[in-house]
Amino acid sequence: MPKISVIMPVYNNAMYLQEAINTILWQTLNDLELIIIDDGSTDGSAGIIHDIKDTRVKKIFHTENMGIVTSLNQGLDLAQGKYIARMDSDDVAALNRLEMQAYFMDTNPTIDICGTGYTTNYLGPVKLNPMHHEEIKVWLLFHSCILHPSVMMRRSSIDRLGISYDYNYPHAEDYELWNRLSSSAKLANLPHNLMYYRPHEGQVSNKHRVIQDDSARRIRQRQLSQLGIQLSDNEYAIMVKLAEYRVNSEDFEDYRIAEGFANWLIDQNRQYQVFDQEALKMALSRCISRMPTNM
Incomplete structure (x- = not known):
């Protein structure tokens, strides 16, 4: 059984795919399997x-496009590793990414999921x-502050919490998952640059912004309902x-x-004590002062 399973969904990323694959297969921690799912x-x-010869690679091919949630959940089912890592087919991982994340998870056994720093x-x-x-729990009210392709999860946590991606939140399936898990799992981010998150026109945030925004609204509202809040259009x-x-x-009026x-x-x-009060105050202060947490 490999220490790490890496799940890489692929859909029409031939321009960047080989580089993404290489940065996983060339990792300093090589006790891994790479599950590539071509959708x-x-x-x-x-x-x-098809041309990859490395025996650590598992290849799954869909005859038609079934969507990333299907591919991700299939990858979770197939993964055999102690840790499950995500990787996108258009990004670049630092060659010590998996080693550093696995060390962090080994030495912090209460953490279920961790992401990393990155550059664009x-x-x-x-x-x-x-x-x-x-x-993290507070900032998830505002945006997805865990970079999805940088994530590593425990296999035991996936089994214990029944972790899977939800089809009902198209193009925001990761944001939904982190919010859903924020009350039952322990989340962390490493303060190290371990990913190059490649910006390009084909990204979901560029191609499907309206659908993504609708999913994000429903996710935020679900979280706020824990505070007894139902937002109007103006409030949202x-x-x-x-x-x-x-x-x-x-x-003055806007402020x-x-x-x-x-x-x-x-x-x-x-009143409801859902979030850490000081963390919530700090996040709201930064939002109003236009000081993003991603510095």
């Missing part, structure tokens, strides 16, 4: 996968997400403005409305 690609990706440019800057569980617009750091501190909304969340949390 009906039509651009030559399947041919690249080879020259930087490095983007670091919140490190500790209570911070304020929430999005906070999440996107668009509050204009020089506009007043945002501050009132933030105080409402703080008061509700004081």
Whole structure:
């Protein structure tokens, strides 16, 4: 049984695929299996996968495109490793990524899931997400602060918590999963740059923004319902403005409305005690002050 199983869904990424595969097969920790699931690609990706000779690679081919959630859940079912890592077919992993994450998981047995820092440019800057569980839980109200292709999970946690991706949140399946697990699993992020997250026009956030935004709204509302809050359209617009750091501190009315909304969340949390109160105050302060956590 390998120490690490890496799940890589593929759909029409022939331009970047070989580099992504190499950065996993060349890892400093090589006790791994790479599960590549081609989801009906039509651009030559399947041919690249067919040509791989490394015996650590498991190859699954779909005759038609079934969607990433199907591929991800299939990968979870097939994975044999103590740890399950994610990798996208258009990104680049640092060659010590798996070694560093596995060491962290080995030495922090209460952590169920961990992500890493990353760049979107080879020259930087490095983007670091919140490190500790209570911070992550709060920031998940606003955006997905765990980079999906950088994630490593425990096999035992997947089995214990019944972890799988939900088809009902298209193009935000990872954001939904982290929010769902934030009350039952321990989450962490490593403060190290271990991924190059490649920006390009074919990314989900560029191609399916409207659908993704609808999924994100339902995820946020589900979390806020724990505070006894059901947002109107106008209130949700304020929430999005906070999440996107668009509050204009020089506009008195804009700032007043945002501050009132933030105080409402703080008061509700004081009553329901869902989130760490100080972490929530800090996150809302940063949103209003337009100081993203990803520095």
